[in-house]
Amino acid sequence: MRTPIIAGNWKMNNTIKEALGLIEEIKASKLNKDVEAVVCVPFICLSEAKKALENTEIKLGAQNMHWEESGAFTGEISPKMLKELGVDYVIIGHSERRQYFNETDETVNKKIKSSLNHGLKPIVCVGETLDEREANIEKDVVKKQIEKAFEGIEEKDLDNIVIAYEPIWAIGTGKTASSDDANNMLAFIRETIGNKYEEKKNDIRIQYGGSVKPSNIKELMDKEEIDGALVGGASLVAKDFVDLINF
């Protein structure tokens, strides 16, 4: 049985004060205990968010990290720093990082390895652009992203990795992949993982992301391959995020 995981990706939203307000609202609601809930907050909110989440089941996530433990990397945050703050998850290779901050399959791979070495659980993002989907090469693109991301990753580490399939054309656009299309791609990702890690194929959790909201979560989660969602916009509204956790 794969435990469903709903993760909110706040992106560059919420000051510390706003973050605490949102967390208090989420905490005040009854949440389905069978679903793992994660909030991936901006770096500066991590410390306060950790305190606010004490005595709750909600996990804390960061949205990025550098792969080195320390050094001359101005403006970067290391896995050691995240670990000390009590962070559980870290999003790696989000399409916005790939698109705007030159994240590549190579840096994604380094970050995954480093996060695992520091006891952080990576949420590894993959997904194709609209052009790639229209050219019918979305599976080739995602396969390559997965293969590169998992280079040198040991089978035992798969228990601590979550994959998020996020078609770029569906992020923040209001367009969701149909639940069948999403399920189909997730099945393909599971096959790709299975080619290398036969034993873990049915254990690894795979999320869908891209305009997930209360009105479409049920249909998505009803699909066999979809184990959860990585949610941007709707995770910024307490009631919506709570509805997603309680799908």
Ligand code: PGA
């Ligand atoms: P969205 O973002 O839910 O606003 O489409 C998803 C994501 O980028 O993780």
